[in-house]
């Protein structure tokens with residue numbers, strides 16, 4: 001972190017000077033296109049070369065850190081040991097028995113450059129210095145900047161870069177690691193977010209908060225400004241967050257397992273934008289801090305005339321702080337009970353409320369922020385606010401408060417994001433979906449391996465089942481949740497259950513081939529009409545998704561395929577897991593989504609071809625096998641039959657084939673790298689299929705379709 005903060009002093013002014021995008025040096029320097037495109041300043045090439053060189057050196061230094069830290073720690077530890085020895089010798093000389101008897105072993109610590117012990121996890125695990133057992137750590141890596149622009153002649157001087165006209169200020173940067181103790185439930189990401197919200201409330205109290213996963217980065221430097229336009233605009237006071245679509249890098253060009261999730265991000269989420277707003281999907285989201293605190297939204301500006309809301313009458317004398325809708329709720333004597341025992345935190349809340357309001361303009365003077373309020377210079381960071389921030393990230397701070405329950409990120413779900421957003425919508429807040437033109441706002445990485453992908457979907461689906469069986473079920477929502485939004489949230493909790501029906505659909509065609517009966521006894525008019533209506537509805541939905549949301553046809557098809565793959569594996573498992581939790585109280589663990597290792601030189605997508613066994617694969621494999629065998633059986637029967645009924649074979653075969661082509665990416669995933677495993681898999685499955693079909697023919701020789709019909713155990717009428 002210290003290295004990164006130091007490099008930022010060069011990198012950030014460079015980006016400002018030359019309008020660099022993206023502002024992640026690794027992806028910027030990795031761009032394949034011509035870096036000089038649209039660059040007109042004469043010194044660009046020289047600056048870029050110098051910054052690139054610094055960046056490479058920075059990377060090498062970071063690579064060397066584990067070694068450097070170990071060497072430093074060894075040296076410090078050895079010195080400590082020496083000191084100890086000397087003390088022992090002295091004690092022995094003085095004849096002090098107690099010290100002699102005490103077998104002194106110096107505890108191996110990890111040392112920081114300034115000669116102090118690193119408070120977190122030590123290289124050699126020790127008491128109070130292990131994973132899940134250490135004190136709060138809070139390090140101000142970059143101090144808050146001054147209020148006025150600072151032009152940096154000196155900053156670039158030793159590198160020969162001219163920053164005379166560039167604002168070289170950097171934002172405050174703080175490293176936070178909350179206290180962890182065995183025996184405490186730390187509530188994973190939600191708990192981490194809440195600690196961050198409190199620490200930042202005490203240290204900077206920015207009225208808006210950007211939340212990014214550790215595997216995402218900013219790809220468009222002006223995206224945040226776009227979000228601000230919604231949040232501080234007149235009429236935007238009841239917006240709780242601005243969600244950006246999740247976009248991914250390092251996914252195979254075919255997007256075999258629909259990792260891009262385009263139908264969700266460009267279809268569903270955009271559609272929700274027309275209702276009460278998109279769901280919160282955990283990353284790439286800018287919150288209004290005050291909305292995170294569990295308050296109701298202010299009444300919409302359009303109907304907040306003074307006559308309707310007596311709260312809004314602005315007292316002439318109170319010109320700085322307009323009367324608040326929240327005056328009752330923000331009574332300092334109630335707040336500690338909800339937010340915990342920190343006066344600094346409690347005092348920051350009304351300020352966040354005021355600063356988060358829309359800017360005053362000529363239309364709305366009632367619920368607004370006075371002009372210039374955010375430009376008032378902040379007091380410099382004091383030691384007392386730092387120690388207060390350390391206090392609010394201790395692991396007992398949330399005891400007997402409403403953090404995680406009503407305030408902040410909500411606990412108790414593996415999809416804390418959906419629940420957190422739902423709670424806000426349920427209070428009547430709106431959200432906005434912001435698709436930035438031209439450049440994606442943020443980018444991240446996704447699992448490209450079949451197994452990891454299935455586990456990811458399993459976690460999401462499990463979260464959904466949990467939501468369905470919890471008080472966050474949309475059926476129990478308040479009447480502030482719009483009707484259609486409620487339907488959408490209901491769908492979020494319900495979709496894993498469709499896997500049960502999907503499973504039936506996948507076996508039906510095979511059943512019909514085995515039994516020699518088509519799904520219906522005869523192709524009646526009513527059956528065909530049903531089929532037609534369903535097909536047309538599905539086609540219309542597909543057209544809507546493809547045409548309106550601009551999802552490519554191939555991407556759309558990948559989504560369809562993966563819907564069936566995940567439906568028959570992960571969703572099914574999630575339903576069972578969820579039931580287990582509800583019925584037997586067995587907990588579900590959060591497995592972190594594995595990230596693909598992009599920098600493997602020989603093959604960028606090596607991870608894609610890795611086959612890692614998981615029991616989630618059993619149902620789709622079974623479906624595939626059964627359908628292949630069924631086609632073989634049906635075919636054999638028809639050939640050997642005295643009166644072959646080809647239309648039945650065609651009917652059953654078509655639906656079987658339909659199931660199989662959905663599972664094609666799954667089959668490919670099982671085979672690993674092309675050319676290695678597939679032959680053996682093909683041989684075996686072929687052999688098994690032929691054996692079983694011959695067996696079938698031998699056991700029940702076809703006696704013509706009429707006889708077979710009377711024998712069949714299944715009647716679909």
Ligand SMILES: O=c1ccn([C@@H]2O[C@H](COP(=O)(O)OP(=O)(O)O[C@H]3O[C@H](CO)[C@@H](O)[C@H](O)[C@H]3O)[C@@H](O)[C@H]2O)c(=O)[nH]1
Nearest residue numbers: 188189192213214215281282283414415416417456592593
């Ligand atoms: O114990 C934990 C686990 C996760 N994280 C964070 O949570 C993020 C999401 O985890 P990841 O393994 O990347 O899961 P994904 O499936 O990629 O994440 C999606 O789904 C999660 C909910 O299941 C959301 O929290 C994420 O924001 C959303 O991007 C990580 O980046 C971490 O920043 C923690 O802080 N603590």
Ligand SMILES: [Mn+2]
Nearest residue numbers: 213215445593
């Ligand atoms: Mn992720």
